[in-house]
Structure formats: C-alpha cells, structure tokens
Amino acid sequence: MQNLSFFPITLNMAELGSRNPLPAVIAELDQPYRIGDDVPEELQAAARYGQVPNMFPYLMQDGYSRELTAREIPAVVLENSKLRAVVLPTLGGRLWELFDKASGKHLLHTHGTMQFANIALRKVWFAGGLEWNIGTRGHSPTTCDPVHTAIVKTPEGYEVLRMWEFERLRGVVFQVDMWLPEDSDVLLTAVRIRNPHDHDVPMYWWSNAAVPETTETRVIAPATEAFGSDYTTDISRVRPTEHQGTDATWLVNSPHAADFFFDIQPGHRHWIAAVDHDGDGLAMLSTSLLRGKKLFVWGQGDGGKRWQEWLSPGAGPYAEIQAGLAQTQFEHLAMPARAEWSWVEAYGNARLDPATSHSQNWDAAVAHAGARLEDLVPDAELEDALAEATRNFALPPDEMLVRGGAWGALESARRRHSGKAWVDEIGTPFANDVKLGAVEETGPWHCLLEGGTFTGAGSFVAGADWEELLANDGGAEAQFHLATMKHARQDLGGAIAGYGAALAADALSPRSKVLAHRGRALALLATDNTDEGLAELATASRLEPSNLPLLSEAMNLSIGHGNPAQALALASEAPAGMSDVGRVRFLTALALAGVGRSPEAAAILRAGVEIPDIREGEDGIAALWQQVCPDEPVPAGYRFAMH
Incomplete structure (x- = not known):
C-alpha cells in the first residue's frame, strides 16, 4: 500500500x-x-x-x-x-x-x-x-x-x-x-x-x-x-x-x-x-x-x-x-x-x-x-x-511541510506593483508574509515596492523595475545597489561611476561601503586599471579585516595581478585565526612563492593544507607543490586534476 x-x-x-x-x-x-x-x-x-x-x-x-x-x-x-x-x-x-x-x-x-x-x-x-x-x-x-x-x-x-x-x-x-x-x-x-x-x-x-x-x-x-x-x-x-x-x-x-x-x-x-x-x-x-x-x-x-x-x-x-x-x-x-x-x-x-x-x-x-x-x-x-x-498541477496543497525561499512572494508583489502577469499560485502558493524568516532578505525590497525609503539590504535583486525604483529613491544605499546591478550585467563603466557616486555620498552603511570599494576594485581590474583596482581592493579588505571571503578574494586577485606582496600584507593584518583557514593558508603559500620565499611556501604545504571549497578540477595546490617541491611527488591528497 x-x-x-x-x-x-x-x-x-x-x-x-x-x-x-x-x-x-x-x-x-x-x-x-x-x-x-x-x-x-x-x-x-x-x-x-x-x-x-x-x-x-x-x-x-x-x-x-x-x-x-x-x-x-x-x-x-x-x-x-x-x-x-x-x-x-x-x-x-x-x-x-x-x-x-x-x-x-x-x-x-x-x-x-x-x-x-x-x-x-x-x-x-x-x-x-x-x-x-x-x-x-x-x-x-x-x-x-x-x-x-x-x-x-x-x-x-x-x-x-x-x-x-x-x-x-x-x-x-x-x-x-x-x-x-x-x-x-x-x-x-x-x-x-x-x-x-x-x-x-x-x-x-x-x-x-x-x-x-x-x-x-x-x-x-x-x-x-x-x-x-x-x-x-x-x-x-x-x-x-x-x-x-x-x-x-x-x-x-x-x-x-x-x-x-x-x-x-x-x-x-x-x-x-x-x-x-x-x-x-x-x-x-x-x-x-x-x-x-x-x-x-x-x-x-x-x-x-x-x-x-x-x-x-x-x-x-x-x-x-x-x-x-x-x-x-x-x-x-x-x-x-x-x-x-x-x-x-x-x-x-x-x-x-x-x-x-x-x-x-x-x-x-x-x-x-x-x-x-x-x-x-x-x-x-x-x-x-x-x-x-x-x-x-493546479490542485492546492493540503498540508505544508516545508517553507522555501521568500523570493517568489517578492516577485509576485513586484509584478502586481508593475501590473505584469504572474503565474496562477493556487497549486504553488508563495506565502506573502515577510515574517516567515525572510525579513532580513526581502523586507527592504518589499518596503521599496511600497514607497518607503530604501535603507539598504544584505541581499540583491535584478531587473529594470528594481533599477527604476532605486534610481527614484536616489539615496547612497540605492546608488550602491544600482552600481552593483550594472556591474552584474557587465556595464563596467556605469558600475565604476556608480560605486564612486555612492562612496562620495558619505552616507553608506559600513558594510555597503566595504562592498562598494570591493565592487569598484573588481570593475577597475576588469578594465585593466590594475594599480588603482588593487589599491581599492586593499582598502575594502582593511575596512573589514574579519571578512574571510573578502580576504580570500583580495589575496587571490592580488597574486593574480602580479602583487603577491599585497596578498601577504593583507593576510598578516587579518584577525587571529584567519591565517589558519585552508584557502588563506594556500594563498599565503602561493604568495610566498611569488615573492621568492619558496622554502616557506613548501613548509606550509608539507604541514598540510585542506580547502573545503576547492573547485571541481582545481589543481593549484598540486601545481604549487611541483613548483616549490620539484623533487618530490605530489601527495595523493593534493591531486584534484580531472586528468
């Protein structure tokens, strides 16, 4: 049965x-x-x-x-x-x-x-x-x-x-x-x-x-x-x-x-x-x-x-x-x-x-x-x-077991606001209630839809409707999000200008200020403005030194753009304990090799490096081992190449 x-x-x-x-x-x-x-x-x-x-x-x-x-x-x-x-x-x-x-x-x-x-x-x-x-x-x-x-x-x-x-x-x-x-x-x-x-x-x-x-x-x-x-x-x-x-x-x-x-x-x-x-x-x-x-x-x-x-x-x-x-x-x-x-x-x-x-x-x-x-x-x-x-398909649910994301409810509200068609929700209801654990994620965007002042968000949205609403708001937080949306669709010039305007407004939250410097840095690097981009990247990382994803990204991009010394400096300025994180340890070893300190890089690798978020097919640890330990076979734990 x-x-x-x-x-x-x-x-x-x-x-x-x-x-x-x-x-x-x-x-x-x-x-x-x-x-x-x-x-x-x-x-x-x-x-x-x-x-x-x-x-x-x-x-x-x-x-x-x-x-x-x-x-x-x-x-x-x-x-x-x-x-x-x-x-x-x-x-x-x-x-x-x-x-x-x-x-x-x-x-x-x-x-x-x-x-x-x-x-x-x-x-x-x-x-x-x-x-x-x-x-x-x-x-x-x-x-x-x-x-x-x-x-x-x-x-x-x-x-x-x-x-x-x-x-x-x-x-x-x-x-x-x-x-x-x-x-x-x-x-x-x-x-x-x-x-x-x-x-x-x-x-x-x-x-x-x-x-x-x-x-x-x-x-x-x-x-x-x-x-x-x-x-x-x-x-x-x-x-x-x-x-x-x-x-x-x-x-x-x-x-x-x-x-x-x-x-x-x-x-x-x-x-x-x-x-x-x-x-x-x-x-x-x-x-x-x-x-x-x-x-x-x-x-x-x-x-x-x-x-x-x-x-x-x-x-x-x-x-x-x-x-x-x-x-x-x-x-x-x-x-x-x-x-x-x-x-x-x-x-x-x-x-x-x-x-x-x-x-x-x-x-x-x-x-x-x-x-x-x-x-x-x-x-x-x-x-x-x-x-x-x-x-x-259109039969309504009899018993809800798990609530998913709040983004379907927000999209439904956005479409109602702009007069656009939406799907029939009878069979797939999206609860229109920001209290369902989603206030932080979608609450600011519901507020913007309802005509309120945009005070910033830790989440992001995309689409012409949202860009128009943010442009009409005009505040520093709105300018930062507009710049981010332009950046995401690869309007790099618009992003650089938008990040600059948001930073010049001097009314950004500390987190948005960090992300604006980081975004401007990425856009500058993508347009071959290397020195200015790396300087902005260092500024962003130093504004929030405990931000591990930002430190990892800043170190990686500094090394990739020919400035391993900056990567080492940022790692040395990080709070206690962050230098022990697997990816930071690997990037530190990579930067040490980049400034000619291969024995120190080899010592880190021999002591052991584990990167939980290593990418599929990523073979950087093995490549660095071969560079700094040329006479030793790559340990099995470092072999992630698909071939």
Whole structure:
C-alpha cells in the first residue's frame, strides 16, 4: 500500500555555514569547452545562446567546513510494496534514496555522509541521490536551499509530494510532483516549468542521478553515437562503445573524467539505464520533451578517485546518468513568453538479463533493455501519467511541510506593483508574509515596492523595475545597489561611476561601503586599471579585516595581478585565526612563492593544507607543490586534476 510520511533522518554532515556576503558580479561562467566542427550547427547555436556571466542576484554558499557530525534533517518517505524513496526538502528537494525491495539494492548512490563541496553554480553541492538542475549549465542554484514542500491529495484519493520554487536567475517557477502508486515498479515524477515573462527565456533542465559504480556496471541508452568530451578535448561526435580504443559504456573503462550525451534519434523512446552484474540498476525513463540522456564518469585516474573520496568519504565510487531538455548540457532552449513546459519521469529497477545487457553486441543489449523497460513502464502509461499530472498541477496543497525561499512572494508583489502577469499560485502558493524568516532578505525590497525609503539590504535583486525604483529613491544605499546591478550585467563603466557616486555620498552603511570599494576594485581590474583596482581592493579588505571571503578574494586577485606582496600584507593584518583557514593558508603559500620565499611556501604545504571549497578540477595546490617541491611527488591528497 502507498505510504507518504514526513520525519527527520540522521546523516553525518557539516554545517552549511553562512552565505558569502559578496555580490556575485564577476564574469566567471564562460563556456569551458570548444564545440567541434562535426557537431550540428543547431547544437552549436544553442550552445551560444543564453549564456550568463555570473549567478547574480544569488549569493554564494561557501561557508561550510569538512567537520562532520550527526545531524537530523527533514525527510519525506514515499513507500509501497516495491520501492522506498527518501526525499530531502530542505536540500533542494533531492531524491536521496531509491531502494528496490525485491533485489535489496539501492538504485542510487546513497550513503550516510553528506559532504558539501564546490561543484555547483553557488559553490555548494553534495554527491548522491537524484537532483533537479535548472537555470544554466551546472548544479542548480537551489540545490542546497529549502524548497516549498507540501502534500497534495488528488480526487482519486492518493497523495502527491509537491515541491516548488521561484528560480531567480531566469525568473521562472518550477515544480516537481512525485508519487508512488500502490504496487508500482517505478517512482513517478512530473515536472512543470512556467515562464511568466512577456519574452523568451533561455531554459535549462537536467535531472541528475548518481548511481553506484562497480567493475561490472554498464550504462545503456538507445543510441550508437554521442556528443562527448573528456574535459580537455573539444565536444565532438563519438561512439561510446569504441571510444579511444575502449568500450566506455562500462564505467571502469574510462581513464579520465568524461561526458557522453547520447544522440537518441527521433522516434526512439527516451531512456537510460545503469545496471550491475545481475542486471539490476537504475532506469530513467521520460516522456519525449526530456530529450537528452547523459553518462558522466569520474574516470580511473588519481584525480577522479580523489574527487570521489572527497565528495563521498568511504562510500565507494559512483557515476551519473542524467536526463535533460536539450540534447547536451552546453545548450539552452528558448522558452517562449508565458509558456508552460511539463513532462513525466519514471525511476525503477531495470531488471535486465545480465548475459544480454553485458554482451559485446551493443544493438542486442539496447533492444533487450528497450523491451524490458517497456514491460517496466509502457510508454503509453507515462503519457497517461503526464495527462493525469497536468490535471493535478493546479490542485492546492493540503498540508505544508516545508517553507522555501521568500523570493517568489517578492516577485509576485513586484509584478502586481508593475501590473505584469504572474503565474496562477493556487497549486504553488508563495506565502506573502515577510515574517516567515525572510525579513532580513526581502523586507527592504518589499518596503521599496511600497514607497518607503530604501535603507539598504544584505541581499540583491535584478531587473529594470528594481533599477527604476532605486534610481527614484536616489539615496547612497540605492546608488550602491544600482552600481552593483550594472556591474552584474557587465556595464563596467556605469558600475565604476556608480560605486564612486555612492562612496562620495558619505552616507553608506559600513558594510555597503566595504562592498562598494570591493565592487569598484573588481570593475577597475576588469578594465585593466590594475594599480588603482588593487589599491581599492586593499582598502575594502582593511575596512573589514574579519571578512574571510573578502580576504580570500583580495589575496587571490592580488597574486593574480602580479602583487603577491599585497596578498601577504593583507593576510598578516587579518584577525587571529584567519591565517589558519585552508584557502588563506594556500594563498599565503602561493604568495610566498611569488615573492621568492619558496622554502616557506613548501613548509606550509608539507604541514598540510585542506580547502573545503576547492573547485571541481582545481589543481593549484598540486601545481604549487611541483613548483616549490620539484623533487618530490605530489601527495595523493593534493591531486584534484580531472586528468
């Protein structure tokens, strides 16, 4: 019998920490790969479309450590006679566990230690389960935030778990409805995205599942070719079964990290499965709108193994299978004005015959898997589920379980203020109450909407409406936020002038004054005014020496712009204890090497440096070790390169 329950579970995890107060204005989300000439022009054009320079107006989330303790977090459990699913609504609505009762196996990479790391658009992510990625290429800005979560009761009498949120980068509303019918072999999920704007919006969605990797795990999808890259080569058309002399559909055959976006031809059903030596493993199926299907492997090199241990300590290796709106993750699709997109996904145990699924005959393996998955959940059944979900989307919640962000309520208020259309909130209500733990974040912006004087905010907004309201206010705090908004959209000249005007007004709060100096410094550096920019950066850091993100950024940029001595000076002036922070220790070592004090840099590295927010693929520690300890092999703990 179907059962939906809500209670805490215990995981070994670190604190998420406070958000980074520095507005995300730096242009740092460039396309990391070149698209090869053998890729269709349609795909190349979609890869050029919709790129964003940064994650503004979001704040980064890099305040976590690696100090793990047992913590309780809310969980929703959906269970029937076949499956048990565990969902984490305060962490992006992640499907954390999918347990198949018949085989006794976890279909997802699920473990008891949740380790935050810098592999996401907002610099925080954790490995395992199945996540929802929206906005632009990368792990979602909502992946470690609470999302609105409720139970919806349908006219037929069963319960649906509903999660929804306002995504601030694209300004759209998304919802995920999840249900597990009695005796169903699959967990069903319906996703809806709504564009409230009167213009097209670049759209991106990928459902990303982590699956256990064994020596005999194979991934199967209904395609012979894929668009692939190993993170150093161009994106090009490849044959996964004959990739660089090996069959890369076997997870352990890839020497390095690699992506394979299967080129599923029109007319074929959209699915992907990762199965073990018994033929058991996760099958992901979807209705046709969710076109893309992907395999990602970390590879068998030192860097890939190090990353997996870094992300899932003691939990064993894993890979990822994914499903997305576009054919690859380098593309955005144009979502028309006022459009609503929806689809259904299904997850269950593929239960393939291992002799056929693991044979050398790829076509036979695909045909067999396709037939078994049609038995698991027929395509017509998924289409029926989509029709049913569409009817249920507007049903109001019966019981709220978790409150998400306050930004949807603010956007609703902004649109009412400007007379613009908004989504129907009956099925996805955004509580219009700034008292719901959101006074500090959104209270000042509600006040501005209501005609009050703007006295500053620690949060940020984007859009022409807000710029007009701030311009009409005209105060120093409004000028600072206007300058920040111009900076975020890369109007560097306007930003420099705006920051200067705000500082000249001499009425800024201490925090805004620091951020104005910092913003002006970044804009000056981006326009090659290096000396003035570095001086402004030092001013900002010295105004608030206890601001760890600012100190780290100032040291990094000082070194990068040829002034390691300034980095050392700023570190020496920081309050006691900050010099022991992992990234500050590394940057101090890097600066010491930059001023010719390599033995001191080597001593820091030999003593040990751990950077909790080290970026995916970041190899700076290893590079510095090779520079200052040239005759010694790089320690395994410092090898984070993807190759």
